[in-house]
Each structure stands twice: as structure tokens, then as C-alpha cells.
Amino acid sequence: MSVLVYTESEEGKFKKTAFEVASYAKGVADMLGTEVTAVSFGAQSAGDLGNYGVSKLLKVNDEKLQKFNAKAYADALKQAAQKEGAKVIVLSQSANAKYLAPILAVQLEAGYASNVVALPEGTEPLQVKRTAFTNKAFSFTTMSTDVKIIGLSKNAFGLKESQTETTEEDFSPSLTEGDFAVNVVSVDKAADKVTIADAEIVVSGGRGMKGPENWGMLEELAETLGAATACSKPVSDMGWRPHSEHVGQTGKPVAANLYIAVGISGAIQHLAGVSASKTKVVINNDPEAPFFKAADYGVVGDAFEIVPKLTEKLKEFKANNA
Amino acid sequence: MKILVCISHVPDTTSKINFSEGDTKFDTAGVQFVINPNDEFGLTRAMWFKEKQGASVDVVNVGGAETEPTLRKALAIGADNAIRVNTPATDGIYVAKQLAKVAQDGGYDLIIAGRESIDYNGGMVPGMLAELIGANFVNTCIGLEVEGTEATVIREIDGGKETLKTSLPLVVGAQKGIVQESDLRIPNMRGIMQARKKPLNVVEGVEAGTHSKAVKFEKPQPKGDIKLIDPDNLDELVNLLHNEAKVI
Ligand SMILES: Cc1cc2nc3c(=O)[nH]c(=O)nc-3n(C[C@H](O)[C@H](O)[C@H](O)COP(=O)(O)OP(=O)(O)OC[C@H]3O[C@@H](n4cnc5c(N)ncnc54)[C@H](O)[C@@H]3O)c2cc1C
Numbered sequence: 033m034s035v036l037v038y039t040e041s042e043e044g045k046f047k048k049t050a051f052e053v054a055s056y057a058k059g060v061a062d063m064l065g066t067e068v069t070a071v072s073f074g075a076q077s078a079g080d081l082g083n084y085g086v087s088k089l090l091k092v093n094d095e096k097l098q099k100f101n102a103k104a105y106a107d108a109l110k111q112a113a114q115k116e117g118a119k120v121i122v123l124s125q126s127a128n129a130k131y132l133a134p135i136l137a138v139q140l141e142a143g144y145a146s147n148v149v150a151l152p153e154g155t156e157p158l159q160v161k162r163t164a165f166t167n168k169a170f171s172f173t174t175m176s177t178d179v180k181i182i183g184l185s186k187n188a189f190g191l192k193e194s195q196t197e198t199t200e201e202d203f204s205p206s207l208t209e210g211d212f213a214v215n216v217v218s219v220d221k222a223a224d225k226v227t228i229a230d231a232e233i234v235v236s237g238g239r240g241m242k243g244p245e246n247w248g249m250l251e252e253l254a255e256t257l258g259a260a261t262a263c264s265k266p267v268s269d270m271g272w273r274p275h276s277e278h279v280g281q282t283g284k285p286v287a288a289n290l291y292i293a294v295g296i297s298g299a300i301q302h303l304a305g306v307s308a309s310k311t312k313v314v315i316n317n318d319p320e321a322p323f324f325k326a327a328d329y330g331v332v333g334d335a336f337e338i339v340p341k342l343t344e345k346l347k348e349f350k351a352n353n354a
Numbered sequence: 355m356k357i358l359v360c361i362s363h364v365p366d367t368t369s370k371i372n373f374s375e376g377d378t379k380f381d382t383a384g385v386q387f388v389i390n391p392n393d394e395f396g397l398t399r400a401m402w403f404k405e406k407q408g409a410s411v412d413v414v415n416v417g418g419a420e421t422e423p424t425l426r427k428a429l430a431i432g433a434d435n436a437i438r439v440n441t442p443a444t445d446g447i448y449v450a451k452q453l454a455k456v457a458q459d460g461g462y463d464l465i466i467a468g469r470e471s472i473d474y475n476g477g478m479v480p481g482m483l484a485e486l487i488g489a490n491f492v493n494t495c496i497g498l499e500v501e502g503t504e505a506t507v508i509r510e511i512d513g514g515k516e517t518l519k520t521s522l523p524l525v526v527g528a529q530k531g532i533v534q535e536s537d538l539r540i541p542n543m544r545g546i547m548q549a550r551k552k553p554l555n556v557v558e559g560v561e562a563g564t565h566s567k568a569v570k571f572e573k574p575q576p577k578g579d580i581k582l583i584d585p586d587n588l589d590e591l592v593n594l595l596h597n598e599a600k601v602i
Contacts, residue, residue, distance in 0.1 A: 102481075102491070102493070126512055127493075127494055127509075127510065127511050128511070128512075130477055130493065130494075131481070131493040131494070131509075132481075134446070134450075134477075134479075134480070134482045134485065135482075135484070135485045135491065137478065137481075137482060138447075138450075138481075138485035141565075142565070143447075144476075144478055144565070144566070145566060146475065146477050146478065147475055147477075159569070163475065164474050164475055164568070165365070165371045165474075165475070166472050167574070168371040168573070168574075169373070169571050169572065169573050169574070170571065170572045170573075171474070171568045172568065172569050172570040172572070173569070174566065174567050174569055175565060175566045176564070176565060176567070177565045213490050213520055213521065214490050214491070214507075214519075214520040215519050216517070216518050217517050217518065218517045219516040219517075220514050220516065221511065221513050221514030222513065222514060225513060227512045227514075228512075228513075229512035230513070232601075233601070233602075269534075269535045275496070275530060275531050276510060278530070281472060282367070282392075282472070282530060289601045290595065290599070290601040290602065300367070300368055301367045301368070307574070310599075310601065311595070311599040311601045313591070313595075314580075324580055324582075325577070327577075327580050328577075328578075328580060328581065328599065329581050329582075329583060329591060329595070329599075330580050330581070331582070331583050331584075331585050331588070332582065333585035334585075337585070341588055342588050342592075345589055345591075346602070349592050349596065349602070
């Protein structure tokens with residue numbers, strides 16, 4: 033028996049979310065009196081995983097699994113879970129993890145709770161706290177199955193150091209032809225851009241930005257902060273920005289450390305999707321805008337004056353604190 | 355091509371969310387229900403296949419009689435037949451097993467579900483359904499073409515998108531992008547009139563267990579007061595973000 037954790041990597045290096053799910057898995061393992069086994073499809077060594085409580089790393093070294101494939105990865109994770117006798121499997125809520133989790137759940141006849149935000153409240157039965165109604169509420173959910181899958185929301189738990197000796201083992205799952213019936217033919221991904229899913233800081237613009245030609249100042253602010261850019265729904269509907277930047281109830285969820293909303297009124301559907309962010313800043317010239325009720329810090333004024341000034345101040349700050 | 359679109363009946367996005375019976379039940383009093391937005395994007399794409407490629411389009415919901423107006427709306431948008439599986443939508447696997455039965459009985463080539471429903475946000479029904487019936491599956495689908503039995507699917511990934519090739523039978527988890535917002539259709543009078551006459555078949559659910567249960571709900575803590583910063587004193591904002599919020 034162990035807690036199994038799916039640790040994602042990119043170009044052989046663990047993503048930050050891998051350390052977060054590992055930290056969480058360690059917390060669950062402590063509650064159950066067991067240890068954490070991680071599965072990696074890309075990383076050649078455990079690296080920093082040992083800092084976050086991972087006792088064993090299963091390295092999958094199969095040519096065919098170099099690139100993500102939901103069905104094949106689910107099959108491999110199933111076999112790893114069976115080999116380790118895992119009763120709990122922890123994964124992130126990245127697009128890939130959300131894609132494979134339900135497949136894995138059916139294969140293992142496991143319960144699956146998505147968008148989990150805290151350590152289990154109890155283990156008999158296993159009860160977790162998750163968001164529902166797109167962040168308008170929390171739901172306490174119990175799972176009655178022998179094996180349980182927990183999808184941990186980004187930034188909900190954070191990193192918890194726990195120095196552990198990690199043993200490494202090669203793992204070769206047996207795969208079938210059926211695992212490769214869906215195949216990627218091309219990928220279109222900006223290599224140097226911070227994504228909304230991975231970003232610690234998100235700079236978001238609304239209709240108050242007046243037009244796509246004014247996004248330069250938001251991009252500069254984002255670049256200064258190492259942030260991703262996002263937008264409200266009408267902004268993407270009007271084609272000012274790509275759909276992939278649309279955040280909110282019907283767009284992407286944002287759970288950043290810092291969310292800066294510029295020229296966004298704060299409609300209920302927008303707020304629902306971004307409210308999981310830790311600190312929210314609003315810049316808006318209308319003091320009555322609903323976002324002022326949902327934010328931690330606010331500046332009432334014209335975005336076109338405030339944003340460039342704020343960027344200058346932040347550049348100074350960065351220079352002094354480098 | 356036979357298409358099945360899964361329709362979840364969810365509170366309108368402007369709904370205030372409240373709970374009853376000691377915070378154990380979602381309080382539906384005064385709540386307007388709509389087609390789950392992700393499902394509506396999927397249904398709209400299905401209409402395109404109907405009009406351009408002669409596909410037939412059925413819609414299905416797992417739920418009580420109260421969901422029928424939502425299914426009628428899907429018929430008014432243009433679906434041919436509706437099926438309601440007469441059993442409460444208890445949890446993800448339970449719903450997926452009900453849909454699997456409908457999918458197998460109907461012999462569908464393509465099943466379009468929403469990436470997630472905006473009420474319980476489980477994000478699991480499409481993938482479970484695919485796995486249960488042995489169909490191929492692509493999630494977060496933002497583009498879909500079918501030629502014969504071959505499908506080309508665009509999937510949104512973190513930070514971009516990828517194009518995949520697969521074959522039917524196929525299940526996709528749809529979201530905005532599979533069609534644009536401007537492609538969505540508001541049912542017209544003729545559509546609404548026709549929808550009244552279209553078949554809405556009620557079938558009984560199959561025996562199936564559940565894996566999980568929402569035992570209690572809670573609303574988030576109200577936010578503390580906002581700190582307003584003078585636009586001429588942005589150093590203060592930088593200072594607060596660094597020293598108080600500790601986010602830069
Ligand atoms: C079914 C449904 C789903 C939806 N889902 C989403 C969703 O997922 N995400 C989402 O964002 N929306 C969603 N919406 C839309 C939502 O209701 C709002 O219409 C939208 O969020 C408003 O976008 P906005 O804040 O950019 O624009 P507006 O509401 O027009 O706000 C613009 C703001 O900019 C301010 N402003 C103007 N000029 C300046 C200036 N010079 N300087 C500073 N501020 C300025 C104004 O004071 C105003 O507050 C949804 C709606 C529906 C019906």
C-alpha cells in the first residue's frame with residue numbers, strides 16, 4: 033500500500049505542480065501511515081522530488097510514452113497503482129491530468145474527486161473538500177471505493193518540504209495497440225510564453241481596455257512580473273484576444289497568487305472563475321464596479337495612466353530587489 | 355453519422371448559490387436552469403454536422419422530469435430526438451453508466467458532451483463514458499471535423515493547442531472554441547413550435563452503483579474590506595504586494 037502520485041514534467045524537468053502534488057500526497061500518506069510513490073514519464077532522475085516526501089520514483093522509459101497520450105498514460109498509471117497496491121492516487125488539474133483521470137477511474141473502478149483544495153478531512157470514509165458551482169461553493173465529498181483518485185487544484189496546497197531518501201526504479205508497463213488509437217499530429221504552443229495554468233501571476237484585461245491595440249501596456253506589465261496575460265469573455269468574443277485567454281466561469285479558471293484585473297467590471301461569471309486566486313488587484317475608473325467588492329487592493333482611475341506608471345514602479349522595485 | 359449530445363441541466367450562470375436541509379442540498383428555489391454552456395457549444399457543432407453532412411442528432415439527459423424544458427430547448431435549437439433517463443444524476447460514474455446504456459442501444463458514431471458541467475464541475479462524465487463503451491476520447495475539444503470514420507480533433511492544452519487524429523466511435527468533451535460564441539443559436543418561434551412535436555422518450559435508468567457522495571456544502575468566507583490605493587501613490591501598491599500580500 034502506498035499513495036501514488038502522477039508527477040508531470042516538461043523536457044525532462046519536473047513542473048512546479050509536480051512538487052505540489054507530491055507535497056499533498058505526502059500529507060495523505062502520513063494520514064494513512066504509508067509512503068509516497070511517484071510515477072514520471074519524462075524525468076531521468078528524482079531530482080528535487082525527495083525534498084517533498086517522495087520515497088520511490090517509478091521511471092517510465094518507453095519510447096512510445098515520450099509524448100503525452102491520455103489513454104496510454106492512464107493504462108501505465110493503472111499498472112503502477114496495481115503494482116504498488118496504491119489506495120489513493122493524487123494528480124494535478126492540468127489539462128493533461130484532467131484528461132486522463134476519468135479514464136483511469138473507470139479502469140481501476142476508483143472514485144474520483146476533482147478540484148480538491150485541502151487534505152482529506154478524514155480517511156474512514158475518505159472525505160475531501162472540493163470547489164463546486166465554479167468557486168461559488170465548496171462541496172465535501174466522500175468516496176466509497178477501494179481506490180480513490182484525488183485531483184488537486186493548483187496552488188491550493190502549496191509546497192511543503194519533507195526531506196526523504198528517494199529510491200529510483202525503472203518501470204515498463206505493458207501497453208496495447210488500443211492505447212494508441214488517438215494520436216497527436218501537431219502541437220501549437222508558444223515556447224517562451226507563461227501559460228495561465230502555470231502562472232503565479234496573471235494580468236487580465238477587460239472591455240475597459242477599449243481595443244486590441246492597447247494590449248501592449250498589459251503585456252509589458254505582465255512581462256515585468258513574469259506573468260501570463262488573460263482577458264474577460266467579451267474581449268475574446270470580439271476577437272481582441274485569443275479564446276485561450278478567456279477566463280471565468282465559461283473560460284479558464286485562474287488560481288494564481290496574484291490576479292490583476294484591468295478594466296474588468298467584475299461580473300458574477302468572471303469573478304466565479306478567478307476567485308480562487310490568493311490576492312486580487314483591480315484597476316478601474318468606476319468606483320462602483322463590482323470587482324471592488326471582490327478584490328484585496330484597488331486603484332480607482334484611468335487604466336491608460338495607471339498601468340504604465342505601475343509598470344515603471346515595478347521595474348524599479350525589481351531592479352532594487354534583484 | 356449518428357450523433358448523441360449529452361445535455362446537463364444546470365443553474366444559469368447568474369444564479370446565487372444557496373443550500374438547504376442543513377447545507378446538504380442545492381437550493382433550487384428561484385433558480386433558472388439552462389443547457390450547460392459547454393454542452394451548448396457541443397450541440398451547436400452537432401447542428402453543423404446535421405446541416406452540412408446530413409447527421410442525425412439526438413440529445414440525452416439523465417435526470418427527473420424537471421429537466422424536460424432544458425431538453426425541449428435543445429430540440430428547439432434543432433436536435434431531432436430527445437431521451438431522458440428517468441433517474442437522479444447522483445454522481446459522475448452513475449451518470450456515465452446511464453449514458454453508456456443509451457449510447458450502446460443507439461449505436462452512435464459520435465458523442466459530444468461538455469468538458470464539465472458548471473454546477474458540480476466534476477469534469478469526469480465524458481471520459482468515463484468513453485472508457486465504459488470502449489470509444490476513443492478527446493477532452494477540451496475546440497475543433498472537430500469528421501470524414502467517413504476518421505476524425506480530426508483540436509484539443510486545448512495548457513498554453514496552446516494540439517491536433518489529433520482518431521476514428522469513430524468517438525466521445526469528445528466540448529468547450530467554447532468547438533464553435534464560437536457568435537455561432538450559438540437562440541431558438542426561434544418555429545423551432546420552439548416544432549420542438550413541442552418532436553419525440554422526447556423517457557427511459558428508465560439501469561442498475562448502477564455510485565462512487566462518491568457530496569455530503570455537505572459550504573459557501574466561501576466573505577472577503578475582507580478592500581484597500582484602496584491613490585493612483586498617485588503606486589509605490590504603496592508595490593509595497594503592499596511585496597510586504598503584506600508577499601506575492602512579488
Ligand atoms: C452564460 C454566460 C457566461 C459568462 N461567462 C463569462 C466568463 O467566463 N468570463 C467573463 O469574463 N465573463 C463571462 N460572462 C460575461 C459577463 O457577464 C460580463 O459581461 C463580462 O465579464 C464583462 O466583461 P468586462 O468586465 O471586460 O466588460 P464590462 O462589464 O463592460 O466592464 C468594463 C469595465 O472597464 C471599466 N473601464 C472602462 N474604461 C476604463 C478605463 N479607461 N480605465 C479603467 N477602467 C475602465 C469600466 O468601468 C467597466 O467596469 C458570461 C456571461 C454569460 C451570460
